[in-house]
Amino acid sequence: MRLSTFAAAACAGLVMAGSAFAEAESQEPIKLTMHDWTGQLLTTTIMGKVLAEAGYNVEYVQADYIAQFAGLKSGDLHVAMEIWETTGREAMDEAIGTGQVVNMGDTGMKAIEEWWYPAYMEEVCPGLPDWQALNDCAREFATPETAPMGRYLGGPVTWGGFDEERIESLGLDFEVVHAGTDAALFAELESAYQRKAPIVLWIYAPHWAPTKYEGNFVAFPPYTPECYEDPSVGINPNMAYDCGKPTGPIWKVAWSGLADKWPGAAKAVEAFTISNEDMGAMVSAVDLDGKSLDEVSDAWLAANSSVWQSWIAN
Incomplete structure (x- = not known):
């Protein structure tokens, strides 16, 4: 956001x-x-x-x-x-x-906030936007600070969003690195997009970014309130947050x-x-x-x- x-x-x-x-x-x-x-x-x-x-x-x-x-x-x-x-x-x-x-x-x-990637990443990770493709391509999203894990560029830590919990519950080989500010988040997207560098990050709407840049949101398992509240609901029977983020x-x-x-x-x-x-x-x-x-x-x-x-x- x-x-x-x-x-x-x-x-x-x-x-x-x-x-x-x-x-x-x-x-x-x-x-x-x-x-x-x-x-x-x-x-x-x-x-x-x-x-x-x-x-x-x-x-x-x-x-x-x-x-x-x-x-x-x-x-x-x-x-x-x-x-x-x-x-x-x-x-x-x-x-x-x-x-x-x-x-x-x-x-x-109406709000949407979710993991987003530039369209050119589908060339190196053809299973996208399905979230299950992320582990197959985690190294393609890695940076020197996270390798061999992929890097997910999250928003400032104060935004919440349960990304760390989502990674753990879905068993994703990714590490969250939080941008310090909103401006830093989109500056990094601009830099990566111009170079066609690997990136998956937090994007939200209403905002100009989903219009300016060609790309897609990752398709996680659909959100339900129970997914956040009851660990027994969802793909991982032992952990909550094993689904996408709500919209509304x-x-x-x-x-x-x-x-x-x-x-x-x-x-x-x-x-x-x-x-x-x-x-x-x-x-x-x-x-x-x-x-x-x-x-x-x-x-x-x-x-x-x-x-x-x-x-x-x-």
């Missing part, structure tokens, strides 16, 4: 206040969490600017993707704009189960006190929706075209004024 170098400046805990579209219930800052991938920075910046237009004070707070739930439970943080069904569902369900965090509905975007909505969550303290803001967060296509285009504009978060988010707001104004209408 993801930190653009162009987006880093937007994470510095700045406070915004805009002209009042409707009267804010409190001038205490609403704290929105910012993570380490461009799409999330964009959704959060757009939401923050809309709330500011409605007269609210908005504070952006850099937070770890999973660890943020502690702050949302306590009320030290207030809104998280992207919890992916693919990686964040367990943490989200646990937090909601406490009664201190609430699901604010889906963002309108990208959710919004909030501190349970949001609607009491800022009811208009809570309604706006619930109303927020955006399409995969819009998000993919915006991420591309930041990551590939070098535009700033502010430039890209302002352009979306200008082009979709009737949409976001409906979020904050009385």
